Amino acid sequence: MKTSIATVSVPGNLREKLEAIAAAGFSGVEIFEQDFIVDDGSPADVGRMIRDHGLEITLFQPFRDFEGLPDPLRAKAFERAQRKFELMQELGTDLVLFCSSVHPANLGGIDRAADDFAALGEIAAEHGIRVGYEALAWGRHVNDHRDAWEIVRRADHPNIGLILDSFHTLGRGIDPDTIRRIPGDKIFFVQLADAPRIEMDLLYWSRHFRNMPGEGDLDVLAFTQAVMAAGYRGPISLEIFNDQFRGGSAKSVARDGYRSLLNLMDDVRRAEPTISVDIADFPARGDVQGVAFIEFASRGEEARALEALLRGLGFAQVGQHISKALTLWQQGDIRILINEETADLAASIFLTHGTSIYDIGLSVGSAADTAARAKALGGKPFAQALSQGQIEIPAIRGLGGSVLHFLDGSQALSDVWTAEFKPVEQADQGVGLTRIDHVAQTMTYDEMLSWSLFYTSLFDMKKAAMVDVTDPDGLVRSQALEGKSDAFRITLNGAESHRTFTGSFLADRFGAPVQHVAFATDDIFATAENLAKDGFVPLPMTENYYADLESRFDIPTQTLADLRRYNILYDRYEVEEFFQLYSKPFAGGMFFEILERKNGYIGYGAPNAPFRIAAQKRLLRAKGVPRG
Ligand SMILES: O=C(O)c1ccc(O)c(O)c1
Numbered sequence: 052m053k054t055s056i057a058t059v060s061v062p063g064n065l066r067e068k069l070e071a072i073a074a075a076g077f078s079g080v081e082i083f084e085q086d087f088i089v090d091d092g093s094p095a096d097v098g099r100m101i102r103d104h105g106l107e108i109t110l111f112q113p114f115r116d117f118e119g120l121p122d123p124l125r126a127k128a129f130e131r132a133q134r135k136f137e138l139m140q141e142l143g144t145d146l147v148l149f150c151s152s153v154h155p156a157n158l159g160g161i162d163r164a165a166d167d168f169a170a171l172g173e174i175a176a177e178h179g180i181r182v183g184y185e186a187l188a189w190g191r192h193v194n195d196h197r198d199a200w201e202i203v204r205r206a207d208h209p210n211i212g213l214i215l216d217s218f219h220t221l222g223r224g225i226d227p228d229t230i231r232r233i234p235g236d237k238i239f240f241v242q243l244a245d246a247p248r249i250e251m252d253l254l255y256w257s258r259h260f261r262n263m264p265g266e267g268d269l270d271v272l273a274f275t276q277a278v279m280a281a282g283y284r285g286p287i288s289l290e291i292f293n294d295q296f297r298g299g300s301a302k303s304v305a306r307d308g309y310r311s312l313l314n315l316m317d318d319v320r321r322a323e324p325t326i327s328v329d330i331a332d333f334p335a336r337g338d339v340q341g342v343a344f345i346e347f348a349s350r351g352e353e354a355r356a357l358e359a360l361l362r363g364l365g366f367a368q369v370g371q372h373i374s375k376a377l378t379l380w381q382q383g384d385i386r387i388l389i390n391e392e393t394a395d396l397a398a399s400i401f402l403t404h405g406t407s408i409y410d411i412g413l414s415v416g417s418a419a420d421t422a423a424r425a426k427a428l429g430g431k432p433f434a435q436a437l438s439q440g441q442i443e444i445p446a447i448r449g450l451g452g453s454v455l456h457f458l459d460g461s462q463a464l465s466d467v468w469t470a471e472f473k474p475v476e477q478a479d480q481g482v483g484l485t486r487i488d489h490v491a492q493t494m495t496y497d498e499m500l501s502w503s504l505f506y507t508s509l510f511d512m513k514k515a516a517m518v519d520v521t522d523p524d525g526l527v528r529s530q531a532l533e534g535k536s537d538a539f540r541i542t543l544n545g546a547e548s549h550r551t552f553t554g555s556f557l558a559d560r561f562g563a564p565v566q567h568v569a570f571a572t573d574d575i576f577a578t579a580e581n582l583a584k585d586g587f588v589p590l591p592m593t594e595n596y597y598a599d600l601e602s603r604f605d606i607p608t609q610t611l612a613d614l615r616r617y618n619i620l621y622d623r624y625e626v627e628e629f630f631q632l633y634s635k636p637f638a639g640g641m642f643f644e645i646l647e648r649k650n651g652y653i654g655y656g657a658p659n660a661p662f663r664i665a666a667q668k669r670l671l672r673a674k675g676v677p678r679g
């Protein structure tokens with residue numbers, strides 16, 4: 052299968068676009084005319100440059116406002132078309148996209164348009180060119196692929212075919228299964244785009260908000276299944292108009308595009324196994340069964356401070372690595388590693404960013420399969436030299452350089468804790484923390500789609516609704532991703548301003564660092580009591596907060612007193628209840644959360660977030676940001 056992307060989807064000048072597109076793994080490219088015009092090379096030069104990148108020009112586009120015009124406009128449109136055919140010959144491509152006319156003088160009429168295309172087909176044939184007709188969702192008379200198909204059918208010319216674009220079909224709410232009745236050989240080209248479901252003018256929506264398949268809310272899968280079921284076997288191409296992408300990095304946009312396209316085509320063959328999809332086989336999305344470990348890069352004083360914090364939270368040092376400066380801390384099913392190595396990735400991360408979580412271990416069904424899928428979708432495997440006695444654990448680079456390790460129940464991997472670590476202390480009950488409820492990653496707002504695509508293409512995870520969290524100094528958007536079971540949840544927090552608590556943490560980190568980890572307990576009051584005995588001081592909440600809780604919810608007097616006493620935050624939805632408490636920020640803005648979910652509460656306490664952030668900022672402003 053030819054994988055293709057339109058130049059308009061990728062930022063940069065034409066050369067930068069081509070470089071990124073080729074590097075991401077695409078085999079073809081749609082040349083958006085503007086991108087060609089702004090280049091200073093001749094058509095032949097540009098064509099050569101594209102082929103030198105190992106890319107084929109799959110389509111030249113768009114040609115606007117051709118059909119349905121009265122003379123002399125009609126004659127002028129034919130003349131314009133002829134010039135573009137000549138240009139295409141020099142560029143070295145034979146397929147052009149004509150989009151349905153928005154011209155005020157367009158007279159309409161299916162047969163008039165069909166006659167225009169039949170006549171155009173003759174000229175196209177003389178130039179060895181094929182013309183594909185696409186219904187723009189906002190076309191003046193033709194805005195539905197079924198009408199565009201009727202025009203192509205009546206034009207009845209071998210050089211005239213149909214171009215389908217998922218946005219125009221799905222954006223208008225047209226049933227994609229209507230594509231199944233179109234002969235596949237008359238579909239000349241297929242463009243894909245997704246988009247978030249927002250009520251707005253179609254043209255504006257299309258030109259500014261499209262995104263990669265899987266990043267939005269449209270049923271691009273059903274559309275692509277229909278196209279393939281119709282017998283289409285040409286290039287599948289991404290055509291994404293998106294303001295954010297235009298200002299982003301060419302490399303990342305192209306990489307996300309490739310990931311999204313392969314992920315989608317894999318979904319197509321799994322959803323409808325009778326469809327043959329010509330891409331290499333790779334394993335299905337895995338189910339994540341939980342967070343097996345989180346690993347800090349730290350050193351010296353900062354590492355001692357972190358150890359003290361972990362002890363205060365009830366963790367015991369259960370292991371010392373047999374050959375590395377690596378300690379293992381445990382409570383319940385929670386494992387935390389502190390890496391003080393001076394020569395590997397942990398070292399370089401500590402030196403540049405201070406104490407950070409740089410590695411997350413996930414428990415999956417098959418570690419090898421998960422790593423293979425990640426690689427097939429353009430992910431980079433991660434490997435460091437193994438020290439003596441170390442087990443090789445499959446790992447990949449996350450976006451932005453962090454690391455994900457995969458553990459499973461296989462003999463070799465499940466032995467890692469006993470094989471690689473010498474016992475130090477016994478783990479006891481601690482303060483009652485049982486497991487990691489979620490890991491919260493921080494990123495710029497622009498990176499959120501990349502990360503949600505990264506996780507949802509790799510794992511069986513669903514996106515929860517986006518939540519706005521207000522910080523005194525800006526907005527933070529929060530998106531939760533959840534596995535099939537609730538064993539693995541991750542929240543992506545996108546900061547738009549560096550003055551937010553999230554944004555200021557991000558400013559001196561790299562990639563999309565973990566800012567907080569939430570531990571679950573089955574009894575938060577008992578845990579809080581244990582913590583108090585151990586001298587742990589939680590993030591203090593204000594009296595105003597508790598007065599407001601009292602006014603909003605009917606809370607028994609004793610419970611309310613306990614919430615106040617232990618600085619526990621509270622939320623309720625019908626019978627579902629949620630309790631949270633926080634550590635004070637450490638290491639430049641990281642923190643731990645302790646939570647209890649009751650009666651199936653599935654959220655993250657979003658109503659409490661502004662109060663928690665204000666409390667964190669109050670502390671930081673009072674003391675400056677302690678690093679250790
Ligand atoms: O927004 C547009 O004008 C436009 C142009 C060409 C396309 O293929 C398309 O889908 C939209």
Ligand SMILES: [Mg+2]
Pocket residue numbers: 185216242290
């Ligand atoms: Mg299009």
